[in-house]
Structure formats: C-alpha cells, structure tokens
Amino acid sequence: MARPVDKTAVPSVTVPRLTVYLRKLRELQSRGVERVSSKQLAEMIDLNAAQIRKDFSYFGEFGTRGVGYEVERLVDEIKRCLGLERTWNVIIVGAGSLGTALARYRGFTEQGFKLIAMFDTSPKKVGVGFGDGRTIRDAAELERFCRGETVDIAIVTVPAHAAQSIIDRLVGLEPEHRVGAILNFAPVKVFAPRDVVVRQVDFSSELMFLSFYLDREA
Amino acid sequence: MARPVDKTAVPSVTVPRLTVYLRKLRELQSRGVERVSSKQLAEMIDLNAAQIRKDFSYFGEFGTRGVGYEVERLVDEIKRCLGLERTWNVIIVGAGSLGTALARYRGFTEQGFKLIAMFDTSPKKVGVGFGDGRTIRDAAELERFCRGETVDIAIVTVPAHAAQSIIDRLVGLEPEHRVGAILNFAPVKVFAPRDVVVRQVDFSSELMFLSFYLDREA
Numbered sequence: 001m002a003r004p005v006d007k008t009a010v011p012s013v014t015v016p017r018l019t020v021y022l023r024k025l026r027e028l029q030s031r032g033v034e035r036v037s038s039k040q041l042a043e044m045i046d047l048n049a050a051q052i053r054k055d056f057s058y059f060g061e062f063g064t065r066g067v068g069y070e071v072e073r074l075v076d077e078i079k080r081c082l083g084l085e086r087t088w089n090v091i092i093v094g095a096g097s098l099g100t101a102l103a104r105y106r107g108f109t110e111q112g113f114k115l116i117a118m119f120d121t122s123p124k125k126v127g128v129g130f131g132d133g134r135t136i137r138d139a140a141e142l143e144r145f146c147r148g149e150t151v152d153i154a155i156v157t158v159p160a161h162a163a164q165s166i167i168d169r170l171v172g173l174e175p176e177h178r179v180g181a182i183l184n185f186a187p188v189k190v191f192a193p194r195d196v197v198v199r200q201v202d203f204s205s206e207l208m209f210l211s212f213y214l215d216r217e218a
Numbered sequence: 219m220a221r222p223v224d225k226t227a228v229p230s231v232t233v234p235r236l237t238v239y240l241r242k243l244r245e246l247q248s249r250g251v252e253r254v255s256s257k258q259l260a261e262m263i264d265l266n267a268a269q270i271r272k273d274f275s276y277f278g279e280f281g282t283r284g285v286g287y288e289v290e291r292l293v294d295e296i297k298r299c300l301g302l303e304r305t306w307n308v309i310i311v312g313a314g315s316l317g318t319a320l321a322r323y324r325g326f327t328e329q330g331f332k333l334i335a336m337f338d339t340s341p342k343k344v345g346v347g348f349g350d351g352r353t354i355r356d357a358a359e360l361e362r363f364c365r366g367e368t369v370d371i372a373i374v375t376v377p378a379h380a381a382q383s384i385i386d387r388l389v390g391l392e393p394e395h396r397v398g399a400i401l402n403f404a405p406v407k408v409f410a411p412r413d414v415v416v417r418q419v420d421f422s423s424e425l426m427f428l429s430f431y432l433d434r435e436a
Contacts, residue, residue, distance in 0.1 A: 007430070013231065015430050019423040023407075083429035090425070098319035107405045107422040113429075153428055181428040187325045189241075197431040199424055204325040205237040206417055207308070210371055210399040211301035211331075212225070212233050213415040 010058050010081065017055055020045055022078045028071050037068035084112050089150055091179075093166050094157035095120035095128075095136045098185055102155060103130050113153070117145060121162075142169055147177045154179045160188040171196050228276050228299065235273055238263055240296045246289050255286035302330050307368055309397075311384050312375035313338035313346075313354045316403055320373060321348050331371070335363060360387055365395045372397045378406040389414050 010018075024045050028036055038056070042049035056062070056069065059077040063069040079085050090113050092099045102108075103118055118130050119139040126138045137145065145151070154170050156163055163186035170179040171192045181197040184190050192198050228236075242263050246254055256274070260267035274280070274287065277295040281287040297303050308331050310317045320326075321336055336348050337357040344356045355363065363369070372388050374381055381404035388397040389410045399415040402408050410416050 010430075015427050016423060018430075019420070019426045022426075023420075027407075081430070082426045083432055084426065088425070088429055088432065096319065097315045097322065101314065101316035101319055102421060104315065105405070105421055107420065108425065111422045111426065113422070113425050152432060153425060180432045183424055183428060187323070189245075197428050199427055201421075201424055202237070202241075202325065203320060203323055203419075204329045204331070205234060206401055206419055207306070207326065207331050207371060208237045208240075208300045208302065208329065209233050209417055210401060210415050211306055212228075212236075212299070214301055214306065214370060214398045 006058075007081065014055055014058070015082075017047070017051075018078050018082055020047075021052070021055070022075065022082065022084075025071055025075045025078070029075060033071055035068045036071055038063055040068070087112050087114050088152040089114055089116045090153045090155060091116060091145075091151050092118045092155045092157060093120075093139065093142070093170075094159075094162075094186075095122075095125045095130065096157060096159075099155070099157035100130065102157065102185075116149060116151070119145075139166075142166075143173060146170065146173055146179065151179050153181045153183060156182060156184045156186055156190075158186055160186045162186070163188050164190050167192055167198075224276075225299065232273055232276070233300075235265070235269075236296050236300055238265075239270070239273070240293065240300065240302075243289055243293045243296070247293060251289055253286045254289055256281055258286070305330050305332050306370040307332055307334045308371045308373060309334060309363070309369050310336045310373045310375060311338075311357065311360070311388075312377075312380075312404075313340075313343045313348070314375060314377075317373070317375035318348065320375065320403075334367060334369070337363075357384070360384075361391060364388070364391055364397065369397050371399045371401060374400060374402045374404055374408075376404055378404045380404070381406050382408050385410055385416075 024041065038049040038052040041052050053063065056074065059081065061069060061074060061077060090108065092103055092115065095118055099118065103115060108115060118136050119142055120126060120136050121139045125136050128136050130136055156166055158166055163184060167182055167190050170182065179196065182192060183199050183201065185201045187202060190198065242259065256267040256270040259270055271281065274292065277299065279287060279292060279295060310321055310333065313336055317336065321333060326333060336354050337360055338344060338354050339357045343354050346354050348354055374384055376384055381402060385400055385408050388400065400410060401417050401419065403419045405420060408416065
C-alpha cells in the first residue's frame with residue numbers, strides 16, 4: 001500500500017491547483033504519455049515549473065532530471081490526496097435552473113461523485129424526473145433521507161433567503177447522519193459548524209476576476 | 219482624483235481575495251460600520267490578519283493601530299482595482315439550463331455587469347424571452363451583434379464540443395469588436411489569443427476541493 005499523504009501539510013491554496021494538475025495529467029494519460037517534466041507541465045497549464053515541483057513534493061514526488069515524473073503515479077497520488085479513490089454521495093437541494101443544470105453536469109460522475117437525490121419544495125417539481133428514472137423528492141423528507149442514506153456532500157441551489165435554513169437542517173442531524181460538506185451556490189454567506197466543510201460558489205467573483213484584467217475604454 | 223492602483227503589482231492569487239473583502243466590506247457598509255481593523259476582518263472571513271494587511275498595502279492603504287481602516291475608502295479602492303467603477307457589457311452564449319440560471323443571477327447586475335444579450339442555436343429557443351422583454355437571439359447573429367455593440371465579456375454555456383468554435387468566432391473579430399474576456403463553463407479546456415482573458419469554471423473542481431477536506435469512512 002502507498003504511504004498516506006499528510007493532508008495537513010498541503011496548504012488550502014494548493015488544492016485548486018491539484019485539480020488542475022489532475023485534469024491535465026489524465027488528459028496526458030489518455031493520450032498514452034507516460035512521463036512529463038515540470039517544465040512541460042508548466043507550459044501546458046501556464047504555471048511556474050518551480051511551483052509545480054514544490055506542489056508535487058507534498059506527495060514525496062521528485063521528478064528525475066531529464067526523465068521527469070511518472071504520469072500514472074502522479075495521477076494516483078493526486079487522486080488519493082484529493083480523496084477521489086472512492087465514491088462520494090451527493091444530493092442537490094433546489095431544483096431550479098441551476099440545480100437542474102448541475103444534475104446534468106457530466107463531469108461529476110467522471111470524478112467519482114454520485115448524485116443520489118434531488119430535492120425541492122415546489123409541488124410542481126416534486127415527482128418530476130431528473131435522470132435515470134429518478135424523481136425530485138419533497139424537501140420535507142430531507143432529514144428522513146439523510147438518516148437512511150449516507151450523504152457526503154450537499155449542493156445547495158435554493159434562493160438566497162432559504163439557504164441558511166436548509167443548511168441548518170442538513171448539519172443539525174445526529175453526528176452520524178449529518179452532511180459532511182456543503183457546496184453553496186446561493187448568493188449569501190452561510191454558516192455551519194467548524195467540522196462541516198463549506199465552499200461558496202459566487203459567479204460574480206468570476207466576473208470580477210475578468211474585469212480586473214480587462215483594460216478597456218469605457 | 220484618486221491615484222491609480224498599479225494592477226501589475228497585484229498578484230493574480232490576490233484577486234479572488236479582493237472579491238471576498240469587497241463583499242464583506244459592503245456588508246459592513248450597509249450596516250453603517252465606518253471602520254474595521256485587519257484583526258476584525260480576519261475573524262469575519264477566516265483569513266490571516268497579516269495577509270489582509272499585505273493585500274491592502276497594494277492600494278497604499280495602511281490601517282491605523284487601534285483605529286483600523288476606513289470601510290468606505292477601502293470599498294472604493296477595491297472597486298477601482300477590480301474595474302468595477304464602470305459597467306461591463308456581458309452576453310451569454312448557450313441558453314440551456316445553466317445559461318438560463320446565469321441570466322437570472324441577480325448578483326451580476328448588483329456588481330455592475332449588464333447582460334445585454336443571450337444566444338442559442340436551437341430554433342426552439344431563439345425568440346423566447348429571458349427577462350425584461352428581451353428575447354434569445356440566433357447564434358448565427360453573434361458576429362453582427364458584436365460589431366454593433368460593445369461586448370466586454372462573453373459567458374460560454376454551450377456543450378463541450380461547441381465551446382472552442384464559439385470562442386474562435388468571438389475572438390476572431392476585428393480587434394475593435396472582439397470580446398475582451400471569456401468565462402467558460404463548458405467542461406473543456408479552451409484557447410484564445412493572449413490578449414483575451416479566459417477564465418474556466420469547473421464545478422468538479424469545487425467538489426474535489428470538498429472531498430479533499432472530507433474525512434469519512436467509506
């Protein structure tokens with residue numbers, strides 16, 4: 001068995017980069033590439049080679065000069081570090097246009113995330129199919145569902161005013177049933193106990209990132 | 219007039235933090251808070267106070283010990299730095315569920331982004347309303363539209379296989395008409411000339427970020 005990666009040594013700012021490396025390395029793997037140097041990777045993903053070497057050193061991986069890194073091994077190490085060597089059960093709460101779009105997002109399954117249920121409060125939506133013969137459940141059943149199934153991650157796509165109360169219900173369950181992580185798309189800051197991981201997606205931030213770099217006449 | 223911020227001095231990893239500061243500072247402003255210390259801000263957004271002071275120093279802003287920073291002034295500085303003191307014209311290409319969700323996203327207008335058009339190739343969608351009496355346009359008119367209006371940012375929400383050809387059309391226009399920045403939601407790596415800013419949104423990465431921190435029995 002491979003030695004475990006010390007996750008506490010990996011800074012949180014490094015984690016998004018790991019996902020970028022993983023995507024690129026898998027692409028190389030699918031093209032039959034067996035080895036890659038930090039310099040080659042740096043050119044492919046527009047990042048500094050020294051930074052890449054530093055990031056890979058968290059796995060105890062050191063490329064050999066002139067030979068580079070073993071692609072397959074790096075893929076395995078990064079997957080293990082990101083917790084992707086297993087399947088995570090995901091639910092979506094809020095079956096509006098965004099929730100529906102995410103339910104169709106093919107990338108999730110490819111990465112080991114399994115959408116096991118979708119919830120909404122609207123009687124017009126409850127019972128409607130959302131793929132693979134499954135139907136949208138009534139949000140009133142949220143607690144009962146979480147007690148019967150292991151829910152690892154909840155994606156919250158409800159309106160801003162409803163987000164906190166949904167999250168309170170998800171994290172207010174008994175410790176063995178509560179949701180471990182929340183991906184919140186509602187445009188509002190939400191709170192959860194310290195041991196629940198929360199990530200906020202804010203589309204405005206993405207546009208602000210672009211406007212920072214846009215240099216145009218008004 | 220305020221002295222201009224030297225954007226080239228601001229590292230790209232700092233930019234996402236600026237959007238977080240801005241959101242929090244605006245919230246404080248709306249609650250009538252006039253001054254805030256780096257320590258208080260650090261607690262509110264779960265970040266290191268020294269990091270916050272360093273980030274604010276890019277604007278030449280130095281808090282006064284015991285008094286802190288002027289909230290209003292910081293908001294103005296960050297807005298100016300992020301290019302948010304003006305309005306940016308945005309189009310969405312791809313009127314599927316994700317494109318529709320983004321068209322309804324209220325955060326955009328609040329931050330100075332103006333959705334001026336939405337495009338799709340499907341005859342079923344072209345002509346359908348998407349808010350404020352506007353209707354979805356035929357993607358065949360993309361070039362003509364961009365020559366008639368200033369399009370600063372294009373949000374691409376087409377299927378993966380169609381993304382690059384749409385982007386080629388948007389950036390292939392005459393320099394004075396081409397789109398300045400692209401926010402790509404299609405789950406595929408896309409390419410554009412160096413002077414066009416491209417940002418890739420990948421929902422799988424968000425889930426991977428969570429699974430990194432999830433520590434659970436399989």
